[in-house]
Amino acid sequence: MTIFHPNRFLGKGKFLFLFLILTVQLYGQKEEIMLGNEYNNLSWDSFVEKVENNFDVRFFYNPDSIPEINILIKNPPAKLRRILSENFKTYNIKISLDQNGNFFLTKGQALITHLPKDFFEYTFAKTDETDTLKISPKTDDNFLKTNSGYIARTQVVGNKKEGMLSSHAKITGRVISLKDSLPIIGATVYVEDLEIGAATNDKGFYALTLPKGKFTMNVRSIGFEEAKFKVQVLSGGHLDFYLSSMVFLIDEVEISAQSHHNVRGVQMGFEKLAIKDIKEIPVVLGEKDIIKVALLLPGVQQVGEGSAGFNVRGSPADQNLFYMGKIPVYNTSHLFGFFSAFNPDAISDFTLYKSNIPAKYGGRLSSIFDITPKQGKKEKFSARGGISPITARLLVEGPAIKDKLNYMVGFRSTYSDWALKFVKDPDVKNSKANFGDAIINLSYQIDNKNQLKLLTYYSYDKISLAKKVDNGYNNAGASLSWNHAFTGSHSFNLNFAYGQYNFNEDNYEYDLAAYKMNYELQHYEVDLDFSLTGFGKHQISYGLNSVLYKIDNGNQLPLNEYSQITALDLGEQKGTELAAYLGDEWKVFPKLTVYGGVRYNYYAYLGPNSVFEYGENLPKNPDNIIDTLEFSNNQIIQDYNGLDLRLAATYLINPDLSVKFSYNNLHQYIFMLSNTVALSPTDKWQLVNNNIKPMTGNQFSLGFYSNLINPALEVSVEAYFKKVQNLVEYKDGANLVVNEHPEMDVLQGKLDSYGMELMVKKPFGKLNGWVNYTYSSATVLVDNKITGEQNNFGRSYPANYDKPHSLNLVAIYKISKRVSFSGNVVYSTGRPITYPTAIYYQDGQKILNYSLRNEYRIPDYFRIDLALKLEGSLKRKKFLHGSWIFSVYNLTGRKNAYSVYFKSEDGSVKGYKLSIFGVPILSVTYDFKLGNYAD
Amino acid sequence: MAISNLQTAYCKQNIKSMLIDYTDKFLKIPLILIILLLVSCEERFMPELNGNYQNVLVVDGKITNGTPPYTVKLSVSSNVEGPQYIALSGYEVKIMDNLGNTESLMETEDGTYMTSENGMQGVIGRKYKITLKSPEGKTYESGFEEIKNPVGIESVYAELEYQQIEEPPYDIPGYQFYIDTELGQGDSIWILWSLDETYQYESDYLTTYYYDGILHEFPNTDSLKTCWKSEKVYPFFVESTLGLTEPRFVQYPFHFVSTETRKLSIRYTIMVNQYTINKETFTYWNGVKTQNAGAGELYYTQPYQLKGNVYNTEDQDELVLGYFMVAGLAQKRIYKNRPDESVEMLYPICVLSQPDYEDFGWMFIGEPPPNPQYVTTDGFGRNALPNQQCIDCRRKGEKLAKPDWWEDE
Incomplete structure (x- = not known):
């Protein structure tokens, strides 16, 4: 059912009425429709359906304003x-009818369905879509004309009697x-007359506390x-405000919620993307991927x-926390990173905090990636799905018990297995790759x-390489949350969450050393979160x-009877x-x-375990162990x-320009043990212990936020400076022998990062x-x-992901x-190498001598997609x-370097560059859903 | 940093995938990566490199419990694109042990310094170090390191196996060599294997004439037919038993010889030099191995600058490359004959063709050749001037003389 919302169409000066005018002139008035007894005493919904089916007529209305009545025909x-x-x-x-036979039902005010004479001054767009809503603007005095919208009516809060004693009111x-009667989180209610506002909590x-009087409130x-x-x-x-979803007019799609907070909100370094807003953005192999789109945001590399x-902002990947709903996810990728582990259809939006992270x-x-899964539809059953060259997707949703x-x-x-068969390399031909994920909300x-x-959420990857190595990894998790609203403006959320990540590997490449190993991380979480609004001008959480x-570093076991591998229990944490x-x-x-x-953090490393004590001020290696301590x-x-300390401030220089500042101090007690350039699924998360200190981070950010042509163009510039202490780095040349005592393989150092992010965004149009x-x-x-321990001879080096210059352009044009x-x-800029x-x-024997760490860079990266x-x-x-969706990834076919490496050939050393997507990649994706375009 | 694309020789634009096999350790540690299915593309690319680490002192020497003399070679590093061995002469080189014995090494040729044959003998359990003095007076030395008790070699053996490749014929037969060591001492042992291979092979034609401006009859038609060639096998193999149940290697697969060359055509031998090294030497060689395996790939370990064990006594920060290895040595030789007839030998065999017969005629025209040209005669009595590599086995750099240690069956 189409939902009609007048100020939507009258707002923002975008009118689609030209067609209407033409049809008026061409066809003139339609005949009146006469209804017989067969239409009598039907519910409104049935009535509408029946009439629309039998006559060339359409109804436009807001379902919420239509009472639940049966339509009676007296004579x-x-x-x-x-x-x-x-x-x-x-x-x-009020009922109004236009010349096309469209009925408009509006509460309070009737629509005038002809145009004012000067209308064409505003008109610049036309449409020939048959199902587009067409109405005319209204110049009724009861509509208050503002910059960007019309106000339907005045709502009255409270009564005079109660208000007599006080000049202010809360x-x-x-x-x-x-659409679904669910509360909207992060919406802003802004009192234009007073230049104050509030955002909704979770x-x-x-x-809001306001003086008594009449105000215009802008809710978005x-x-x-x-x-x-x-x-x-x-x-x-x-006073509740109702907002309708953007469903009809696709030329008005929001790109990010930041637009709403952009200038006034206290958030900075904050990005929010809704899946429906990014579905047009081209991605590799047509696999819609909200996480990959995050890479097009500033500060994400x-x-x-x-x-x-x-x-994010110069931090290693283990300094990001991913939440799918409330479930922590420890490996967010499929196929070693080609795709993200989240079904795009199941995601509603995601929020990235990269400078001021709320105390919660x-x-x-470094950052919090908070992914919100889609809620099942309340109205009716619906299904959607799609096929891309790599995956097939299906999602169903709906009410199981109506309104409950x-x-x-x-x-x-x-x-995707089929693709491997095309490969000549026997190792690959004999390989298998499978992945999948499932989510229930x-x-x-x-x-x-x-x-x-x-x-509940589950994802898996099963990869078998050339009958030599079998690799599997899984994420699984579940969360149960209870939201409760107290009377007034106090509410709480109680949440139980469980997240698990595990991998296993069978390696039978050499009988002598055939082994299997496994690893598992379990994360149990209980949160209790209160929020309190309307406490003066405070919003408290x-x-x-x-x-x-609980981490099980697993066992390394001989895989078969020929294997000489010692069975080894790597212990638990x-x-x-x-x-x-x-x-x-x-x-x-x-x-x-x-x-x-x-935020006060307490972390304890718990038994049962046996840990080493090393000589003070000595390198942590087997020679310096002075004691082994047993804990129950x-x-x-x-x-x-x-x-942790979190501070932020926003000062509005004028309604369209603000300056923001934030300072964040954080602690981290878990890290990923990795000595490869990129993450691998077999990298292990490890806990801080008696020999490895927690990491701490401090970040300062300063930015200017502006809506230049209100609100069509958002411009922001933000600078940050970040210092991380006790960063955990692998020792140069540390033996990759599985080690139950990670402190022997790592050193702790410092990370310094700074940068400036400039963003210009046109959120709609x-x-x-x-x-x-x-x-x-x-x-x-x-x-x-x-x-005396050092990496790179004690000299500082650029992080692997340090790319000084980065430019991203994303454009969507709706024809x-x-x-x-x-x-x-x-x-x-190319990454360091x-x-x-x-x-x-x-x-x-020829031996290559390497430069200092990351002294060089691979060639710059450039890509165009359509x-x-x-x-x-x-x-x-x-x-x-x-x-x-027809897409071309890497249109120019530029052979972007993925890596540069050297081979010894014919007595000399030859350099090679490997490009992963070295040619334009075409793909076709088909998506479907039950119902019509707008459903 | 400007990086220029010097060569764009070719680019395989087929659907290709890349399998990265993490072969860092003997234990084949987990990281295996498939970067699958896509239109990946490999092309020649030479980045612009600064010359910072060229002309750095390189030490290459060892002392073992094997028989003297012991050699130390000094050189300087060269650039990557045109690698060359640049000897460094004029240094004073000494080896000393922890009992105070010292021997100065003689520079026998440029950059090669040797002990005398009846000089110092490496003794198991004793510690040795090297000192260098440059002509400018800079001094370098290593720390004292012990000659470890060499782990014995129990057996070396070969099995017929097939190696898979991308192109036809897909399966390449060859000998996979394995080694079983004796039980080492302590919790773990660190081993470096350096292999010397020697093989006997024949050229395809008998020599009937040779031409040096005049055509001469060649008396012993098979005297250029059989040669022996010796080579070192690179890279060296280096492993540790860390993680294995006991400090020994059983059925460790180290060297594969395919039938694509003439190595297995008649008789083949390898001499296994098994060096029992210390952990630091292992770390160095294992680093070399890891970095050669796949440095530059995202799923390999970070490459890093590997320093050796020799340092400038006044400036510890000066980069000195290479190693003075102190190790226990055990050796074993094994012979393998040509595999039996059921095994397809894939090396190319020369066949006389029309141009070879014609070349015999052309040979007489013009100036006499700088080297003698060898001529063969087919079963019908027709003379031909074949590709000289097919008739003169020395043309591949081998020697006609059988090594004096060579054992025939």
């Missing part, structure tokens, strides 16, 4: 217009989605129509094309104030956060991280918002505590997208003056509702809606 046959007027008169619903309420609540959130409301405040009270892990989050120094329980179930699986509305959510980590936090966002003045947060179960081996440029630097220094073009342009720079001989998306017909009544 059949009767004129349709008359029937509607009679039935809705008592509910103050208003609280929720911002709610019209339960959808906002609170990602993916929803911006709405203006005229509010008269008489005394304190409750990757070591190499198709490698796993992300580097902790445990990672709804579900979303998504599956994805690859069928259930939400249960107990009552208005209580909601339960159960989310506080809570507790507890995590128990256990640790717990407890945190209590308090955060307050305070509007000090209308123009100044500050955020302050403290849950006995504290070592504990650490730390106080026929042409939308963004362009960003980042200058950054990340250097590592490992030089332990006390033990029509059914056809859109999009493109990316990506440039970055260590090259062999000299050659020498040992007993006749995609064309064709939507199926826009017929309203259809069983299945399909869309095709």
Whole structure:
């Protein structure tokens, strides 16, 4: 059912009415529709369906404003217009009819369906889509014309009697989605007249303290129509705002929620992407991938094309925390990084915090990737899916118990094995690669104030290489959360989460050394999070956060009877991280918002375990072990505590320009043991222990945020400076022998990074997208003056992912509702690399001597992608809606270096460059869903 | 840094995939990576390198419990694109043991310094070090290192195996050599194997005449037919028993000889030099091995600059490359004859063709050749001037003389 929302179309000066005018002139008035007794006493929905089926007529209305009545026809046959007027008169619903036979039902005000004479001054777009809503602007005095919208009516809060004693009033309420009646998180309610505003918390609540009077309130959130409301405040009270989803007009797709917070919000270094907004962006092999799109944002880097892990603002990949819903995910990639481990259809949006991380989050120094899974539809069953060259996807959703329980179930699986058969290399021909993932999201509305959510997630990869090595890795997790709203504006969320990552490997390449090994990480988490709005100008959140980590480093076992491998138990690790936090966002003045947060962390490394004690100030190696200490179960081996500090401030220089500052201090107690350039699935997460200290990070950010041509162009520039202490780095040349004591293989050093991010974004319009440029630097220094241990001879070196210049352009151009073009342009400096720079001989064998670590860089990276998306017909009544995406990745076929390496050939050493996607890659993806375009 | 693409020789634009096999350690540690299925492309590319690490002092020497003399070679490093051995002469080189015995080495040729045959003898359990003095007066030395008790070689044997390749004939037969060592001492042992291979082979034609401006009859028609060639096998093999149940290697596969060359055409031998080294020497050689295996790939370990065990006594930061190895030595030789007839030998065999017969005629025209040209005669009495490599076995750099240690069956 189409949802009608007047101010949407009247707003922003984008009108689609030219066609209407033409048809008016060509066809003139239609005949009146007469309805007989067979239409009598039908429910509104059935009535609409029946009439629309039998006559050339359409109804436009907001379902929420239509009361649940049966339509009565007093004297059949009767004129349709008359029937509607009679039935809705008592509910103050006005009926208007345009020349095309479209009926508009509006609460309070009737629409005028002809155009004012000066209308063409505004008109610049036309459409020939048959299902497009066409209405005319209204110049009624009751509509308040503003910059960008019309306000339908004045809402009154409180009453005069209660308000007599006080000059100010506190208003609280929720911002709610019209479509599914769910609260909208992070929506802003902004009082234009006072230049103050509030954002809704994670339960959808906002609170404002206002003087009594009449105000215009601007309410907006990602993916929803911006709405203006005229509010008269008489005394304190409750006021909910309803926003409708952006469904009809595809030329108005938001790219990021940041637009809403861009200038006024206290967030900085904050990115939010909704899957529906990025579905046109071309990606490799047509595999929609929200995480890959994150790489097009400023400050997010990757070591190499198709490698796993992300580097946010110069931090290694293990300093990012991924949450799928509330489930922590420790390996976010399929096939070693070519694809991300999340079914794109099952994702609603994702949020990336890279500078001021709210006190609620902790445990990672660099960023939080918070992925929100889609909630099952409340109205009706729906299904969608798709086929790309690599995977097939299916997702079903709908209500299980109407208005109570709804579900979303998504599956994805690859069928990519076929591709391997084309490869000549016998090792590859005999290989197999499989991956898949599944997600189930259930939400249960107990009552208005209580909601339960159960989310489960699973992903797997099974890769068998040339009958030599079998590799498997899995993520699994589940979370149960309970949201409860107290009376007023206090609410809490109780959450239980479990996340698991494991891998196993069977290696039978050499009988003598055939082995199998395994690894498992378990993460148990309990969170209790309260939020309190409407406490003066404060928005307070506080809570507790507890995590128990259990790591089984696994066994290395001989795989068969011929193997000479010693069975080896690599031991287990256990640790717990407890945190209590308090955060307050305070509007000090209308123009100044500050955020302050403290988070107290307590970490304990727990038994049972036996650990080594090394001589003081001596390198941690077997020669320096002075004692072996035994600890029983849950006995504290070592504990650490730390106080995280989070500060942020936003000052509005004028309504369209703000300056923001933030300082973040964080602690991290888990790290990934890796000595390869890019992450590998067999890299192990390890816990901080008595011999490895926790990492700490400090980051300062300063930025300017502006909406230049309000709000069509958002411009921001943000600079940051980050210092990480106790960074864990592999020792140069450490033996890759499986070691149950990681401290022997690692050294702790420092990471310094700084940079500047410039972003220009056009969040909506026929042409939308963004362009960003980042200058950054990340250097590592490992030089332990006390033990004399160092990497790279104690000299600092660029981190593997250090790419000083990076430029990303993303543009989406909607030619029509059914056809859109999009493109990316990506440039970055080549990653650092260590090259062999000299050659020498040992007993006749040529040996390469390498430069200092990362002294060189591979050639710069440049890529252009294009995609064309064709939507199926826009017929309203259809069983299945399909869309095709044709995309070309790396249009110019530039052979971007993935790596550069050297081979000894015919007595000399030859350099080679390997490109992974060295030619343009064409792909076709087909997506489908039940229902029509807008469903 | 500017990087220029010097050569874009070719680019395989087929659907190719890359299998990276993490062969860092004997234990074949986990990281195996497939970068699959896509249109990957490999092309020649030479980055612009600065010359920072060229002309660096390189030490290459060893002392073992084997029979003297012991050799130390000094050279300087060269650039990567045109590698060359640049000898460094004029140094004073001494080897000393922990009992105070010292021997100065004689520079027998440029950059090669040797002890005398009846001079110092390496003794198991004793510690040795090297000192160098450059003509400019800079001094270098290594620390004292012990000659470890050499782990014995129990047996070396070969089995017929097939190696798989991408192109036809897909399976390449050859001998895979294995070694079983004796039990070593301590928890683990560190071994470096350096192999010397020698093989006997024949050219395809008998010599009937030779031409040096005049055509001469060649008296012993088979005297250029049989040769022996000796080579060192590179790279060296280096392993540790860390992670194995006991300090010994059983059925360790180290060397594969295919039938694509004439190595197995008649008789083949390898001399296994098994050096029992210390952990530091292992770390150096294992680093060499790891870095040669796949440095530059994303799923390999980070390459890094490998320093040797010799340092400038006044400036520890000065980079000195190479190693003075102190090791226990055990040796064993094994012979293998040509595999039996069921095994297809893939090396190319010369066949006389029309141009060879014609070349015999052309040979007489013009100036006499700088080297004698050898002529063969076929079964019908027709003379031909074949490719000289097919008639004169020395043309591949081998010797006609059988090594004096060579054992025939």
